[in-house]
Amino acid sequence: MSDALAPLLEARHLTRRFQGLVAVNDVSFSLGEGEILGLIGPNGAGKTTLISLISGTLVPDEGELLFAGRRVERLAPFRRAHLGIGRTFQVMKPFPGLSVLENVTVGALFGTGGGERNRARARERARAMLDFTGLAQRVDQRAEALGGPDRKRLELAKALAMQPKLLLLDEVMAGLNPVEVDEVVGLIKRIRDEGVTILVIEHVIKAIRSLSDRVFVLHHGQKIAEGDPAAVFRDPRVVEAYLGKRRA
Amino acid sequence: MLRWAAIAAVALLLALLPLYGDAVTIQYGINALLVAVLAQAWNILGGFTGYASFGNSTFYGLGTYGTAIAMAQFGLPFWTGLLLGAALAMLCALLVGIPILRLRGPYFAIATLGLSAALSALVANLDIAGRNIGLILPLTRNDTLFYEASLALLAAATLAVAWLSASRFGMGLIAIREDEDAAAVMGVNTTLYKVVALVLSALFTAVAGGIHAYWITFIDPASAFDSTLNVRMVIMTVFGGPGTVLGPVVGAFILSAIYEALASSISTAAALFFGIVIVLAVIFMPRGLVDLGWGFRRMGPRYLLETVRQYRL
Numbered sequence: 202m203s204d205a206l207a208p209l210l211e212a213r214h215l216t217r218r219f220q221g222l223v224a225v226n227d228v229s230f231s232l233g234e235g236e237i238l239g240l241i242g243p244n245g246a247g248k249t250t251l252i253s254l255i256s257g258t259l260v261p262d263e264g265e266l267l268f269a270g271r272r273v274e275r276l277a278p279f280r281r282a283h284l285g286i287g288r289t290f291q292v293m294k295p296f297p298g299l300s301v302l303e304n305v306t307v308g309a310l311f312g313t314g315g316g317e318r319n320r321a322r323a324r325e326r327a328r329a330m331l332d333f334t335g336l337a338q339r340v341d342q343r344a345e346a347l348g349g350p351d352r353k354r355l356e357l358a359k360a361l362a363m364q365p366k367l368l369l370l371d372e373v374m375a376g377l378n379p380v381e382v383d384e385v386v387g388l389i390k391r392i393r394d395e396g397v398t399i400l401v402i403e404h405v406i407k408a409i410r411s412l413s414d415r416v417f418v419l420h421h422g423q424k425i426a427e428g429d430p431a432a433v434f435r436d437p438r439v440v441e442a443y444l445g446k447r448r449a
Numbered sequence: 450m451l452r453w454a455a456i457a458a459v460a461l462l463l464a465l466l467p468l469y470g471d472a473v474t475i476q477y478g479i480n481a482l483l484v485a486v487l488a489q490a491w492n493i494l495g496g497f498t499g500y501a502s503f504g505n506s507t508f509y510g511l512g513t514y515g516t517a518i519a520m521a522q523f524g525l526p527f528w529t530g531l532l533l534g535a536a537l538a539m540l541c542a543l544l545v546g547i548p549i550l551r552l553r554g555p556y557f558a559i560a561t562l563g564l565s566a567a568l569s570a571l572v573a574n575l576d577i578a579g580r581n582i583g584l585i586l587p588l589t590r591n592d593t594l595f596y597e598a599s600l601a602l603l604a605a606a607t608l609a610v611a612w613l614s615a616s617r618f619g620m621g622l623i624a625i626r627e628d629e630d631a632a633a634v635m636g637v638n639t640t641l642y643k644v645v646a647l648v649l650s651a652l653f654t655a656v657a658g659g660i661h662a663y664w665i666t667f668i669d670p671a672s673a674f675d676s677t678l679n680v681r682m683v684i685m686t687v688f689g690g691p692g693t694v695l696g697p698v699v700g701a702f703i704l705s706a707i708y709e710a711l712a713s714s715i716s717t718a719a720a721l722f723f724g725i726v727i728v729l730a731v732i733f734m735p736r737g738l739v740d741l742g743w744g745f746r747r748m749g750p751r752y753l754l755e756t757v758r759q760y761r762l
């Protein structure tokens with residue numbers, strides 16, 4: 202189904218090592234425009250590392266990365282942000298001393314295309330994102346004063362304020378209760394409906410099933426399965442590597 | 450509004466000081482104003498991005514020597530000397546900043562530590578800089594001029610910081626301080642921003658050095674590249690409120706006044722006082738005096754406990 206769409210992101214043989222460990226090992230995949238791709242795998246599989254390779258936080262040792270047809274694997278993170286790649290961090294990175302509104306305003310002031318240079322308009326955009334993510338009541342609080350679920354929402358709002366073309370979500374639902382998970386699933390669907398392409402890492406299987414057009418499984422840094430969610434979750438290798446272990 | 454009126458009133462009172470102050474007060478004023486400029490300049494990088502520079506005493510020395518060489522060796526006017534000094538310092542900031550501002554946090558501070566000693570050794574071996582004897586500048590007995598020039602420079606530095614704190618550029622610097630990885634993936638050109646902040650910091654620092662050199666009329670490598678001056682910049686900024694518009698100025702004025710009062714009686718008491726101030730400031734007001742005033746108005750003495758708890762000291 203994704204073949205019909207123009208690929209927005211294409212990874213070819215990406216490899217990243219940490220000392221002896223190969224965190225991402227010869228991984229190739231592509232992501233169609235407007236698609237939601239679910240990325241799953243046990244802890245330590247290399248999911249976060251893969252997102253960091255795409256956002257530019259890390260540079261690959263080998264392989265190529267194409268974004269909108271352009272080679273980006275050596276570009277600085279801020280240049281990739283300007284091209285339209287936004288991400289959240291699993292280990293959340295709020296600007297602790299700034300207010301919630303200021304946190305999100307940074308995304309609007311910079312972000313895709315270099316951002317909105319007018320501060321008043323950037324703040325307006327930030328407010329809209331805080332409304333959207335349900336943080337409207339928290340605008341004036343310092344980010345460090347937020348509780349866990351609100352911090353997750355803040356990560357999402359900061360990335361959204363960049364108006365990214367590609368959004369990389371690293372476990373934004375971890376630690377949320379089922380009601381909150383459903384809310385975030387709804388948000389992500391609405392973001393996609395706005396035309397944003399999404400790569401989502403998640404452990405909540407139900408959420409991944411309901412969100413993803415396609416699922417892609419990493420294990421020990423390697424891609425072990427890819428395809429339709431229903432088929433992937435039946436794949437014995439996936440059950441063995443991932444689901445089985447989590448049940449144990 | 451009230452705040453701006455108060456600031457304008459204080460600025461006017463300072464500007465008119467030569468009319469009502471005696472010679473000693475004016476001389477003390479020149480020193481305090483120049484030191485406040487140094488703190489404010491240090492604030493641009495240190496306060497906004499959180500990168501502690503120990504290279505600012507080098508920019509000060511270059512401003513000093515640029516002015517002195519232009520005036521003493523080439524007979525150029527003072528303003529040309531200031532320009533030369535500022536250009537040298539900004540060039541140095543650029544050359545040093547581009548490679549080492551790629552380093553994160555403490556590595557940057559360490560990398561700037563040796564700079565002053567190196568430049569001091571360099572000028573001590575240059576004929577044009579008077580080797581280790583130094584240079585004598587033409588004498589001008591006009592403390593009012595030096596006072597007003599210092600005040601104008603402090604006003605310019607403070608306006609620059611006020612602009613910073615309200616601009617997109619300043620927001621980028623603050624984002625770097627709060628979380629550099631997050632700032633980068635959100636689109637902040639972190640290296641460029643840090644380098645521009647350092648160059649701006651070098652500009653104000655160097656001009657302060659140039660004014661001081663012409664006022665004092667004699668410079669040598671040790672006094673021009675004095676790294677304890679850099680330590681004072683840090684203390685005053687941190688004491689007053691790093692990353693704020695008025696904190697470094699308030700910090701510099703208060704500490705200069707107390708230091709001056711103590712130094713005239715016993716100098717060891719002054720040194721001891723500074724040590725104690727640093728320790729207390731770090732424990733009870735890691736965000737500076739300005740934040741302390743603000744926190745006290747909001748929550749009273751509980752502020753002290755809150756900050757201690759928050760920073761787990």
Ligand SMILES: Nc1ncnc2c1ncn2[C@@H]1O[C@H](COP(=O)(O)OP(=O)(O)O)[C@@H](O)[C@H]1O
Nearest residue numbers: 219222224242243244245246247248249250251
């Ligand atoms: N900066 C790093 N330095 C060294 N090892 C790392 C670093 N980041 C990740 N790793 C290692 O790489 C592997 C993959 O980590 P990660 O990408 O975080 O996995 P996941 O997100 O799938 O849980 C892990 O074994 C982890 O310990």
Ligand SMILES: [Mg+2]
Nearest residue numbers: 248249250291
């Ligand atoms: Mg992870």
